[in-house]
Amino acid sequence: MSLSHPIPDRLQSPLARRLKSWESLLLLVAVAIFVANCFASPYFLDAWNLSDATFNFTEKAMIAFAMALLVIAGDIDLSVASIIALCSTAMGAAVQAGVGTPGLVAIGLGTGLAAGAFNGALVTRLALPSIVVTIGTMSLYRGIAYIVLGDQAYRGYPDSFAFFGQGYVFWVVSFEFVMFALLAVVFGVLLHKTNFGRSVFAIGNNATGALFSGIRVQRVRFILFLLTGLMSGIAAICLTSRLGSTRPSIAMGWELEIVTMVVLGGVSILGGAGSIPGVVIAAFVMGLVTFGLGLLNVPGIVMSIVIGALLIGVIALPRLWSMLRWGA
Amino acid sequence: MSILKARETILAGAILALLLLIATRFPAFVSPGNLAAVFNDTSPLILLALGQMVVILTKCIDLSVAANLALTGMCTAMLNIAFPGLPVAALLLIAVALGTVMGMINGLLVWKLDIPSIVVTLGTMTIFRGIIFLISEGKWVNSHEMSDAFKAFPRAELLGLPMLSWIAIVTVAAFFVLMTRTALGRAVYAVGGNPNAAVYTGIDVGRTRFAAYTISGALAGLTGYLWVSRYAVAYVDIAGGFELDTVAAAVIGGVSIAGGIGSVAGAVLGALFLGVIKNALPVVGISPFWQLAISGAAIILAVAFNAKAGKTKGRIILRKAETAA
Numbered sequence: 001m002s003l004s005h006p007i008p009d010r011l012q013s014p015l016a017r018r019l020k021s022w023e024s025l026l027l028l029v030a031v032a033i034f035v036a037n038c039f040a041s042p043y044f045l046d047a048w049n050l051s052d053a054t055f056n057f058t059e060k061a062m063i064a065f066a067m068a069l070l071v072i073a074g075d076i077d078l079s080v081a082s083i084i085a086l087c088s089t090a091m092g093a094a095v096q097a098g099v100g101t102p103g104l105v106a107i108g109l110g111t112g113l114a115a116g117a118f119n120g121a122l123v124t125r126l127a128l129p130s131i132v133v134t135i136g137t138m139s140l141y142r143g144i145a146y147i148v149l150g151d152q153a154y155r156g157y158p159d160s161f162a163f164f165g166q167g168y169v170f171w172v173v174s175f176e177f178v179m180f181a182l183l184a185v186v187f188g189v190l191l192h193k194t195n196f197g198r199s200v201f202a203i204g205n206n207a208t209g210a211l212f213s214g215i216r217v218q219r220v221r222f223i224l225f226l227l228t229g230l231m232s233g234i235a236a237i238c239l240t241s242r243l244g245s246t247r248p249s250i251a252m253g254w255e256l257e258i259v260t261m262v263v264l265g266g267v268s269i270l271g272g273a274g275s276i277p278g279v280v281i282a283a284f285v286m287g288l289v290t291f292g293l294g295l296l297n298v299p300g301i302v303m304s305i306v307i308g309a310l311l312i313g314v315i316a317l318p319r320l321w322s323m324l325r326w327g328a
Numbered sequence: 329m330s331i332l333k334a335r336e337t338i339l340a341g342a343i344l345a346l347l348l349l350i351a352t353r354f355p356a357f358v359s360p361g362n363l364a365a366v367f368n369d370t371s372p373l374i375l376l377a378l379g380q381m382v383v384i385l386t387k388c389i390d391l392s393v394a395a396n397l398a399l400t401g402m403c404t405a406m407l408n409i410a411f412p413g414l415p416v417a418a419l420l421l422i423a424v425a426l427g428t429v430m431g432m433i434n435g436l437l438v439w440k441l442d443i444p445s446i447v448v449t450l451g452t453m454t455i456f457r458g459i460i461f462l463i464s465e466g467k468w469v470n471s472h473e474m475s476d477a478f479k480a481f482p483r484a485e486l487l488g489l490p491m492l493s494w495i496a497i498v499t500v501a502a503f504f505v506l507m508t509r510t511a512l513g514r515a516v517y518a519v520g521g522n523p524n525a526a527v528y529t530g531i532d533v534g535r536t537r538f539a540a541y542t543i544s545g546a547l548a549g550l551t552g553y554l555w556v557s558r559y560a561v562a563y564v565d566i567a568g569g570f571e572l573d574t575v576a577a578a579v580i581g582g583v584s585i586a587g588g589i590g591s592v593a594g595a596v597l598g599a600l601f602l603g604v605i606k607n608a609l610p611v612v613g614i615s616p617f618w619q620l621a622i623s624g625a626a627i628i629l630a631v632a633f634n635a636k637a638g639k640t641k642g643r644i645i646l647r648k649a650e651t652a653a
Contacts, residue, residue: 126632136625139621139623301461
């Protein structure tokens, strides 16, 4: 608000613009962390270790892709971790009823879609602010998991179900990582190369303007909530398969880590700007930080300080820099 | 708006109806003694909900309140171990000061760097929690390590009510004056109602938000000491997820997440609504595991209801455009 930039007398060259972009800055951070990790621990640079490291972020990143679109369109979904709990509980209950792996996958995806549709309907049909709706459904979905499970846990998932979270496609490349890469491409194309992606940006910048230019604003927003629910379902399948059990506290607190990932990836929390490559790099940054500190025996909660500082720092530093530069 | 139609009246009616419903089966629940106990149990939520309300009124949100509470609580508990002779008044002062400083950090980041409030407080939330782990090395501070005076303060009775309840009552009264009788109160509403117009009337939007965060932080600090001394335990995860309860209380109480709309009475009633449900569930014989789902449903219903109630106000020129925005 208080920052006013003088209009430059010439445009930057495309190369300079690309070099100064958020993604390049973030990539630099990622490389720096990678190098620091190599020096910090002799165990870091090992193919299997690095493969293990990817599990730190693949499930969260899948949801972060959909969340990025949602945030760019000016909404937010804080219920994603609770949707995971709900999907996992539904699959756990199905296992007790003797449902096989294909059925479990269908139930996981279906529950995710239904939860996303409920969020989307509340936000678009009743015109409620998404942050409040999803704070509500966050309690509601996880609450249902608690009602069903209480202090119990579901176990006994079929062996074939273990592939989604524990399987490897070849050598050290896990199924989850392939899924993550595939979804990154799908969401990258969806956001940056399609009409749908353009309308997401348009809605985030000016919803009323988008409506007047013929975009079905409410429908696009509804689809975005649906997509976020679906991604949460996929993440729930992977996570449940990896853990091999369901507790109602599964994926607790993930919503904030996912939002952190999205914002770190350069998506404006106010909507209208952001990119999928940015989110992909942010996923790697967060995964590398967590894993590298883990190798150094730093407890998880201390890593959260680093993540929190990273979140504020990456946003504050450019602003501080421009304040100093323009003397705001 | 007539007093009968006011949101606060409807919510108060809902709480009364809830109490009556419980009373038909479990008359002991509505005995004055038990109601006072329910109020006392809800006091921390009332304190934090008031702070959250002020922040939300300025179009911001404070997700760091619970972490602030936990960090302040841990600090006071550790101070109590290190200096058992330190009087409670000094501890209270330190708690409020610590909380205030943390609130100011949030406020400065929002004010001076113009970072969206949800990002700032998400970050400080994880940082504060992490710091608790660093200073306590992950250990618990248990009841037997705390001095008796430390634990006795919130329980000390005055005119039949514990100190904790009195602090809540005094704070509610102070907030009533602050929000309806002072320039800062008006500024808070103005900033949330229309930040651009507020600037033209000479209100510093950033500074008002800074003040709101400072108030919220001070209350979180105060509650931090009260929480730890009341439950006589301090560890990293105390009041985990409580920040969302404070938002829920404010929203159920009719505080608009878009800012500018809300009242002290509403926030207090919203907190009491959640408090009555929490305390009634075990009495009625419903598993406490239902509480989360019920409060979630209550939030959705409340916000849907508030949106309906607010819709008639204002002139709608283009209906579709209004809903899209």
